Amino acid sequence: MRGIGRLLALAAVLVLVVGLGMVLSSTQEGPVSPPVPAGSTAASAPVRSTAASAPAVDGSGLEAVPASSLPPEARETLALIARGGPYPYSRDGAVFSNFERLLPRKPSGYYKEFTVRTPGESDRGARRIVVGESGDKYYTPDHYDSFFHILEGK
Template sequence: MRGIARLLTLAAVLILVVGLGMVLSTTQENPAGPAVSASPTAGGTSAIGTGSASPGSAKTATVPAVPEVANTSGLEAVAASSLPPEARETLALIARGGPYPYSRDGAVFSNFERLLPRKPGGYYKEFTVRTPGESDRGARRIVAGETGEKYYTPDHYESFLFIVESK
C-alpha cells in the first residue's frame, strides 16, 4: 500500500511540474528565441509616445514612418476607415505622437498571448481606444509595432485585426 501511495505522490508532483512548465512557457517571452525583423522601408520617422497624460510632456520613441505596411501577421485585415470613431481618434493621436489621455498609453505590450508576430521585447506599444459609457479604460486597444504596423483589439487582447491605413 505504501508503494502505491508513493507512486501517486510522485505522479502528482510530476503533473504539477509539467503544468507549471507549460504555464511559464506560454506567459513569458523567450529571450533566446528567434527575433523576426521586418525589412526596412523608405520614409521618414514618426514618434510614438511612451505614456504621458499632459500636453508637452510626452516622451517619444522614434519609429519609422511606413507609408504602407504589409500584413505579414496572418491576421484578418481591417481598413482604418472601418474602425470605430474612437479607434480612428487613437490612430490620429499615435500619428501626432500624443498627448495621450491615459497614463498607460505608449506602455510596452509584451504579446504574452502570442497572437501577434513574435518580436523582441519592447517592440510593441499599446494605446487605449476610448469606449463610450465605460468609466475605466475599457477593453479596446491599438497595438503599434516599431516598424509602423498597427493592430486593433476590441476585446482586450483576445483577438486582433491588422489595421490597413490609407496613404
C-alpha cells in the same frame, strides 16, 4: 437494474453526440464575428468590407481591415498616435508584451499599446491599438483576445 444501465448508456451516447457536434461546429470556417465583451456594443469591432478575409500585409495571418472601418474612437486614437500625443491615459505608450502570442513574435519592447476610449466605460475599457516599431498597427476590441491588422490610408 437493466433499465438503469440502458438509460446510462443512452445518456453517454447523447453526451458524445452533443460533444462531437460542438467540436465540429467550432472547426467549420465561415463568416464569424469577433467576440464582443459583455457591456460593449457591436460598434467595437471593425466594419468588414466584402473582402472579409483580406490577407494581412505583414504576414501575421490576422484579418486586415481598413482604418476607415474602425470605430470612430479608434480612428481618434490613430490620429493621436500620428501626432505623438498627448494621450489621455497614463498607460498609453506602455510596452505591450504579446503574451497571448497572437501578433507576430518580435523582440521585447517592440510593441506599444494605446487605449481606444469606449463610450459608457468608467475605466480604460477593453479596446486597444497596438503599434510596432516598424509602424505596423493592430486593433483589439476585446482586450487582446483577438486582433485585426490595420490598413492605414484605406
